[in-house]
Amino acid sequence: MPTARPLDEVAVRTSFARFRVASIVEGIALLVLVSIMVMRYVVFGGDGWFTTTSPFWEHVSSVWSPIHGLIYMVYVVLGFDLWVKMRWALPRMLLLMFFGVVPVLSFFGERWTHQAMEDDLARRPTLQDEQDPATGVE
Amino acid sequence: MGAMLRIALRPRYLGLLAAMVVATIVCGVLAGWQWDRAHHALTEKANGAEQLGDLREVVQPGDAVTNAIVGDTVTVSGRYASGQQIIVPGRSVGEVEAVIVVSDLLVELEDGTLAHLPVARGWLPAEEITGPDGALDPELAPAPPEGEVALSGRLEASEAATGGLSASVASEIATPLLVNEWGSPMYAGYLALDEPGGGLQPLPAAESRFSQGLDWQNIGYSFQWVLFGLFFLYLWWRSVRTARLDELADQREAMQRTLGDAAPPADGSAAPLATTPPGPRTSTDQLSDKDV
Numbered sequence: 001m002p003t004a005r006p007l008d009e010v011a012v013r014t015s016f017a018r019f020r021v022a023s024i025v026e027g028i029a030l031l032v033l034v035s036i037m038v039m040r041y042v043v044f045g046g047d048g049w050f051t052t053t054s055p056f057w058e059h060v061s062s063v064w065s066p067i068h069g070l071i072y073m074v075y076v077v078l079g080f081d082l083w084v085k086m087r088w089a090l091p092r093m094l095l096l097m098f099f100g101v102v103p104v105l106s107f108f109g110e111r112w113t114h115q116a117m118e119d120d121l122a123r124r125p126t127l128q129d130e131q132d133p134a135t136g137v138e
Numbered sequence: 139m140g141a142m143l144r145i146a147l148r149p150r151y152l153g154l155l156a157a158m159v160v161a162t163i164v165c166g167v168l169a170g171w172q173w174d175r176a177h178h179a180l181t182e183k184a185n186g187a188e189q190l191g192d193l194r195e196v197v198q199p200g201d202a203v204t205n206a207i208v209g210d211t212v213t214v215s216g217r218y219a220s221g222q223q224i225i226v227p228g229r230s231v232g233e234v235e236a237v238i239v240v241s242d243l244l245v246e247l248e249d250g251t252l253a254h255l256p257v258a259r260g261w262l263p264a265e266e267i268t269g270p271d272g273a274l275d276p277e278l279a280p281a282p283p284e285g286e287v288a289l290s291g292r293l294e295a296s297e298a299a300t301g302g303l304s305a306s307v308a309s310e311i312a313t314p315l316l317v318n319e320w321g322s323p324m325y326a327g328y329l330a331l332d333e334p335g336g337g338l339q340p341l342p343a344a345e346s347r348f349s350q351g352l353d354w355q356n357i358g359y360s361f362q363w364v365l366f367g368l369f370f371l372y373l374w375w376r377s378v379r380t381a382r383l384d385e386l387a388d389q390r391e392a393m394q395r396t397l398g399d400a401a402p403p404a405d406g407s408a409a410p411l412a413t414t415p416p417g418p419r420t421s422t423d424q425l426s427d428k429d430v
Binding site: 051058 | 154158200202295296297298299312314326355362369373374376377380383384387
């Protein structure tokens with residue numbers, strides 16, 4: 001449903017560029033984390049669940065986990081920035097956060113988000129439309 | 139404010155609010171969990187090192203030396219394997235460059251097998267075992283006593299191996315390295331002697347984040363969970379606000395449309411703009427392009 005408040009297409013695209021980088025970085029960071037977890041709990045796993053016999057991988061994991069956590073937070077903040085500028089509904093923000101926690105999904109999530117953004121920019125009025133009323137739709 | 143409340147009370151936004159409150163509660167629980175973890179170490183180790191008795195009753199070879207028993211005192215008897223001794227240089231105790239001497243104690247288990255227990259017998263200044271060529275000489279480290287010994291010391295977890303072990307010199311007291319050199323079965327930790335002999339000094343307690351008492355990392359995680367929980371509520375408020383602003387803009391647009399219909403088309407683009415309140419810009423040009 002189109003609304004009268006125009007989107008700022010330039011700001012939206014800038015936000016998206018940042019979000020795209022964050023998605024890719026978060027995707028890679030998560031894959032690294034999963035690999036470390038596999039090494040820690042599966043390859044060098046102990047007898048019980050979530051036990052390990054490898055102090056090395058335990059150490060690696062204790063270093064990388066907080067770093068990954070930080071990367072995820074940056075991802076969420078940049079996703080939030082895009083979400084605010086697109087004025088999307090609440091569930092979509094949860095979806096963006098979800099993309100970041102499932103391995104590999106953030107790569108596809110980024111493309112899905114891009115498509116959703118392009119659709120909305122085409123469908124909804126933008127500030128930039130106003131500057132050039134002749135073209136109407138971008 | 140009243141208008142915001144009206145939107146917030148719609149079923150859709152109430153439902154979303156319920157979901158967000160659940161998410162916030164989950165985050166709160168996780169924050170509490172991290173908070174407890176941070177304080178666990180304090181309460182656990184507040185009364186100092188515990189006397190746990192015989193090592194063989196406390197931990198089995200290969201089993202993890204968990205936080206619950208690290209730093210506690212155990213007793214053990216066995217005999218030192220001759221010639222199986224390494225030195226771990228590069229430590230500093232106070233201002234002194236220290237070298238730790240680690241020997242291999244053979245502990246007889248109940249079933250008769252001999253298990254290897256690395257024993258950090260103590261430290262000595264690096265200069266004392268530096269050979270004439272200026273390099274550390276493991277041969278200069280005092281040899282362990284022979285025959286059956288009864289020892290008492292602090293149980294410590296294995297250090298993480300970062301370097302290798304060559305020519306009886308290692309950079310860490312790491313059982314994964316020692317097991318290759320000395321053989322298995324081996325305990326997954328080491329004993330730091332309370333009363334070293336042979337001119338060695340007792341080791342200071344190994345420092346881990348756990349042993350330092352209040353774990354600030356967990357405190358940090360706890361606050362992060364609180365922030366995360368509040369973030370969900372903030373998201374909900376933002377979405378209500380967005381809905382409100384969108385509706386305001388729609389109303390304004392509708393009003394402009396009526397005004398625009400009433401006024402002659404020529405100045406229709408200018409007149410309503412003048413009455414538009416500050417906020418997101420809209421224009422009748424755009425209306426005619428997009429919405430009609």
